[in-house]
Amino acid sequence: MSQQNIVVGVTGGIAAYKMVDVVSQLRKAGFNVHVIMTANASQFINPLTFQTISQNAVMVDQFQAPSHWDVRHISMADKADLFLIAPASANMIGKIANGIADDMLSTTVMATTAPVLIAPAMNVHMYENEIVQQNINRLKALGYQFIDPEFGRLACGYEGKGRLASNDVIVNTILEFNCLKDLQGQKVLITAGPTREHLDPVRFFSNPSTGKMGYALASQAGKRGASVTLISGPSHLPDPKDVNTVRVQTAQQMYEAVLEHECDADIIIGAAAVADYRPVQQAAQKIKKAQDELTLTLVKNPDILREIGKHKNNRILVGFAAETHEPLKYGLEKLVKKNLDLIVINNVSDSDAGFAVDTNRVVLMDVEGNEEKIELTSKQQIAIAIWDYIVKHLINKEA
Ligand SMILES: Cc1cc2nc3c(=O)[nH]c(=O)nc-3n(C[C@H](O)[C@H](O)[C@H](O)COP(=O)(O)O)c2cc1C
Structure with missing residues (x-):
């Protein structure tokens, strides 16, 4: 000290x-x-x-x-x-x-x-x-x-x-x-932002995520002494200070980047809003407006957290659940299914919380059955509360 x-x-x-x-x-x-x-x-x-x-x-x-x-x-x-x-x-x-x-x-x-x-x-x-x-x-x-x-x-x-x-x-x-510096010595890997799944060179599937939550988690972890890698989908936010930021576009690229960095990590947080599906085919040229109907076939993307959950060893794995109804029920399901230690659940149907706004209100739920509610506040404050929770319940618990 x-x-x-x-x-x-x-x-x-x-x-x-x-x-x-x-x-x-x-x-x-x-x-x-x-x-x-x-x-x-x-x-x-x-x-x-x-x-x-x-x-x-x-x-x-x-x-x-x-x-x-x-x-x-x-x-x-x-x-x-x-x-x-x-x-x-x-x-x-x-x-x-x-x-x-x-x-x-x-x-x-x-x-x-x-x-x-x-x-x-x-x-x-x-x-x-x-x-x-x-x-x-x-x-x-x-x-x-x-x-x-x-x-x-x-x-x-x-x-x-x-x-x-x-x-x-x-x-x-x-x-x-x-x-x-309660995260001193910890190696942290965080995903953030949306992914883009291209249909052709000028069109893609995505979602309104801006990356603010994941970036806030990364910069807070850096300030608390962790060595941080941030794998970010397309975001207008600048690279956080002292954070190794890797920029990707698609879910597949995000998955590969996570695999490349995961061995080093003690704590992995999946805050990215990864597209569940991508078009089977990506046209090399812009698709012309010819037919009256266009049928697209989508194929499932890798579920990044679930894959890591299968071989997580001693790592602490944290996921986010963005739900529009029964958030706690679906959040708990995800926690178990993906072998997570902690899930951060938000109801993205609230206009002042979740996607593309500066504020959020969340519920933290861990494997021990502990629950903590964080009322509406800035994403920076939510990030601080999430790290406080991880340090108190997941890191120090093991000490
Ligand atoms: C006796 C006295 C007590 C004061 N106490 C306070 C105070 O407790 N809080 C406050 O905001 N301003 C207080 N003020 C007014 C501030 O001193 C004043 O707004 C000043 O411009 C603040 O300058 P600073 O922010 O550069 O220190 C007090 C002024 C005097 C004369």
């Missing part, structure tokens, strides 16, 4: 002083802590206090001459295994949610790929303000995580929700957080 770097961003609120204890606890827990303060935060507490407690230089001004020849906000953004912003002012939440990077803290947050935890603290009416709530929801949808403020008496004299979460809650959230 001593290798872990936590960057703590402190903004201008009364609760800034509480972070002295949080930084101290994180140091004692073995983390290397780097504090960035906004200029307004330094009205509330002197940077020297954090410098002494963290035993690292405290950054406030991004244009201050660096002690080393590096660009300070970039080097700190890269160094972070986890970013904590506490207390997070309404102002800072608004800036991050709207892409404003005009000081050391907001610029570093913008440049980091580390998970960001935000602990807001403010007057109850500020917290309940619709603009603040929209900014929070926007950030949540983008994968930023929040440590909710508590209800209680506020420094401004009001009573309500807005008090910074207690120091213990903040520290425990960090200790339990996935920055602990």
Whole structure:
């Protein structure tokens, strides 16, 4: 754990002083802590206090001459295994949610790929303000995580929700957080996106999958220390950072790519929406509009997960079920039939979940009969919850 770097961003609120204890606890827990303060935060507490407690230089001004020849906000953004912003002012939440990077803290947050935890603290009416709530929801949808403020008496004299979460809650959230690289050493293989089954050079069978769920799983696994290979059908999404991405078109190509990489994998997740059938024949030339009726014969594609399930050995195998009716019943059937350890079941008839939307709501069901429901949230959050579940129920169970 001593290798872990936590960057703590402190903004201008009364609760800034509480972070002295949080930084101290994180140091004692073995983390290397780097504090960035906004200029307004330094009205509330002197940077020297954090410098002494963290035993690292405290950054406030991004244009201050660096002690080393590096660009300070970039080097700190890269160094972070986890970013904590506490207390997070309404102002800072608004800036991050709207892409404003005009000081050391907001610029570093913008440049980091580390998970960001935000602990807001403010007057109850500020917290309940619709603009603040929209900014929070926007950030949540983008994968930023929040440590909710508590209800209680506020420094401004009001009573309500807005008090910074207690120091213990903040520290425990960090200790339990996935920055602990709980997938370190694991080799993960993930399929994502749709497949395309061509009828002729310009027409194909496919489905509306965009790959978002599989890509989110891949990037989260990478952040948690796994070595990740992503086998993706056609998707407009860019290759996730630090993930070996292999692009394919058809189910057959996806199957072959999986076979090529599966021996290396400890965990295989089939998140791709693989076409069950393909045309028997693929015309070399565009099919002309000649006959009134055109009969196509389709042939079954390999069932990738089922094939792997037959010889899975010690691997953890996770599948997805996209169902339009009786999702739990069909999900359970798939879990058993394909010899999976875990199935992620979603009802794709919901307009806000499943295919081609940014959100999802799923049920996780494993071989032990455990079930966990994840309510509507961003696919990034679903990915985090799926990995949390795998680590807790499938990896650590075997330890
Ligand atoms: C005494 C005092 C207490 C404040 N407490 C808070 C607070 O708890 N939360 C908050 O969002 N803003 C608070 N503010 C307002 C912020 O300091 C202000 O919005 C500032 O622009 C935030 O800057 P920063 O986000 O760059 O730190 C407080 C202001 C004062 C004068």
